[in-house]
Amino acid sequence: MKIVFAISEVEELVKTGGLADVGKALPLALKDAGEDVVIVMPYYKVLADSLNLPSACETQTLFTEYKVYNFEVRVMDWHGIPVYFVDYPEYFMREGLYSNAYEAYEDNGERFCFFSGAVLATLQAINYSPDVIHCHDWHTAMLPYLTAYDNTGFFDKTRTVFTIHNAAFQGVNLLEKVPFLRHHPGILAQVHGGYINMLQSGIEFATKVTTVSPHYAQELLTDLGSHGLHERLVRRKTDLSGILNGCDYTQWNPATDSFLPEHYDVDNLLPKQTCKHALQEKSGLPMNVSIPLIGMVCRLTEQKGFGYILPILDELVQHNVQIVIVGTGDPKMCMDLGEFAQNHPSQFAFINGFSSEHAHLVEAGADFFLMPSQFEPCGLNQMYSLAYGTIPIVRAVGGLKDTVVDNRHSEDATGFVFEQPRPEALLACIRRALLFYYEHPVKFREMQQRGMNTRFTWERAAGEYIKLYESMFV
Numbered sequence: 001m002k003i004v005f006a007i008s009e010v011e012e013l014v015k016t017g018g019l020a021d022v023g024k025a026l027p028l029a030l031k032d033a034g035e036d037v038v039i040v041m042p043y044y045k046v047l048a049d050s051l052n053l054p055s056a057c058e059t060q061t062l063f064t065e066y067k068v069y070n071f072e073v074r075v076m077d078w079h080g081i082p083v084y085f086v087d088y089p090e091y092f093m094r095e096g097l098y099s100n101a102y103e104a105y106e107d108n109g110e111r112f113c114f115f116s117g118a119v120l121a122t123l124q125a126i127n128y129s130p131d132v133i134h135c136h137d138w139h140t141a142m143l144p145y146l147t148a149y150d151n152t153g154f155f156d157k158t159r160t161v162f163t164i165h166n167a168a169f170q171g172v173n174l175l176e177k178v179p180f181l182r183h184h185p186g187i188l189a190q191v192h193g194g195y196i197n198m199l200q201s202g203i204e205f206a207t208k209v210t211t212v213s214p215h216y217a218q219e220l221l222t223d224l225g226s227h228g229l230h231e232r233l234v235r236r237k238t239d240l241s242g243i244l245n246g247c248d249y250t251q252w253n254p255a256t257d258s259f260l261p262e263h264y265d266v267d268n269l270l271p272k273q274t275c276k277h278a279l280q281e282k283s284g285l286p287m288n289v290s291i292p293l294i295g296m297v298c299r300l301t302e303q304k305g306f307g308y309i310l311p312i313l314d315e316l317v318q319h320n321v322q323i324v325i326v327g328t329g330d331p332k333m334c335m336d337l338g339e340f341a342q343n344h345p346s347q348f349a350f351i352n353g354f355s356s357e358h359a360h361l362v363e364a365g366a367d368f369f370l371m372p373s374q375f376e377p378c379g380l381n382q383m384y385s386l387a388y389g390t391i392p393i394v395r396a397v398g399g400l401k402d403t404v405v406d407n408r409h410s411e412d413a414t415g416f417v418f419e420q421p422r423p424e425a426l427l428a429c430i431r432r433a434l435l436f437y438y439e440h441p442v443k444f445r446e447m448q449q450r451g452m453n454t455r456f457t458w459e460r461a462a463g464e465y466i467k468l469y470e471s472m473f474v
C-alpha cells in the first residue's frame, strides 16, 4: 500500500517529545514490512539551517480569500524513505517548533492548518496518490476534513487514519485567526462559539481513529480521560482502537548504546554499575553505587505527575536515595526543581535541558525510573527502562498500565504501580520499591531481568497498523 505519514516531528530530524520517536520508528517498521511509505513534515528552522535540500517540484501556490501562499517542497532520502518538507519560511523559520520559550505561537492553528493543506498540494505536485494518509495529533488533525472536501478527484480512493498521541492538546482556535480555513466550504459546521477544535475534526472525519495503547483507547471514552472529547469518541467507538507503541531496540539497547561508558546485557548486569557512576558524576551527585538512584526524563508538565512529586520531595529525601530529573518545560516547575536541587545537592539533581546523552545515561545508570503520570497515552520511557534493567515506578494509567506489571499482583512483576492520583500514593509506592531494593536483592535482579526480556516491538505495532489499513478497503 501507499502510505503517507503527515507528522510534525521525526526523531533524528526534529524532536520535542514522544511523537518524534513514533515518527521515526513506525514508518521504518512499515517500510520493513514491505509498505511504500512517504513522510511529509514542515521544514523547520533547525532543518533549514542544517540541511541544504533541493526542491522536489516547482513552487506551489495555495489561495484563500485572505492570502496567497507560495511554498517550496524540499525532499531528502532518509533510510530509504522519501521525506518531503513543506518550506514556508513565514510559518516555520522560527526558533521553536510550537512556541517561543514556553509561550505558544498565537498563529499555531493557522500554521498547521496551512501545513495540512500543503500536504495535499505536495502529494498532487509529486503525483503520489496514497491509499492511506496517516495523520498524527492536532498538528495534522484537519487533514481528514481537508481530504474529505478535496474536489480534485486525486484523493477519491484515499482513506485517512488519525492517531491521537495526546488528547490534552486539541488545537482549539478562533476561526478568525485561521485565514487558511476561514472560507473553506464545510468549515462552519466545525465551528462552535467561534472556535474550531482540530482534534475534534480529526475524530469526526478520519476513516479510522487510533490511539497509542489499548488502555488509553478505553480512557478516551470517558469524560475525564478524553479531556472532554468523549461524546465524539463514543460516536466513533467502532472505528476507534488502541495500538500499543513499540520500543526501538536498535536505539535503546544497553548492549550497543553509544552514549554509555560500558555496555551490558541481561546475562551480565555488572557494567550497569559503571553507568550508575557515570550518571552520578555527570549529575554532580556523590558516586556511591549502593544507594538506590531514581531517574526521570520528561517534558516538565502536569501530565507527567509533578503535582504528585513536588509535595513529597521533602519526605523522599529523608530516605537513603538519590534522584535525577532531566527535563525542560514549565518555568515554575523548573524553578521549584532547581531550588530543591540547590538545597539537597547530595541527593537531588535537576538537569534543565534536552539531552539525548543524559536521557540514555539515566536509563542505564538509574535503578528505578519514575513515571507517575496523571495520564499517559502510551509512554515510551517505561519501555526503554525495562530494556535497560531499570525498574519503572508508574501510575496505573493508559499505556503504563498496559506495559508494567506490579510486584504486588504477579510473579511476573516488572515494576511498581500505584493507582490513586495522590502524592501519598506515590510516596507509598516509592517506599515499597526502596524496601524491595534493600531487602530482596536477588528478587530485584530477577525483576530487572524479566523487564529486559520483555519485548514491545515496532514490528508488532506495524503489523497491527497494516491490518487496520487493510480493513478500510474491504
Ligand SMILES: Nc1ncnc2c1ncn2[C@@H]1O[C@H](COP(=O)(O)OP(=O)(O)O[C@H]2O[C@H](CO)[C@@H](O)[C@H](O)[C@H]2O)[C@@H](O)[C@H]1O
Pocket (backbone or CB within 6 Å): 016, 017, 018, 019, 021, 022, 165, 166, 212, 245, 297, 298, 299, 326, 327, 328, 353, 354, 355, 356, 359, 376, 377, 378, 379, 380, 381, 399
Ligand atoms: N529533556 C529531555 N532530554 C532528552 N530526551 C527527552 C527529554 N524530555 C523528553 N525526552 C524524550 O522524549 C520522549 C518522550 O516520550 P513519552 O512517550 O514519554 O512522552 P510524550 O508525552 O512527549 O509523548 C506523547 O506521545 C507519545 C508517543 O505516542 C506517547 O507515548 C505519550 O504517552 C504521549 O504523551 C522520550 O524519548 C524521552 O526520552
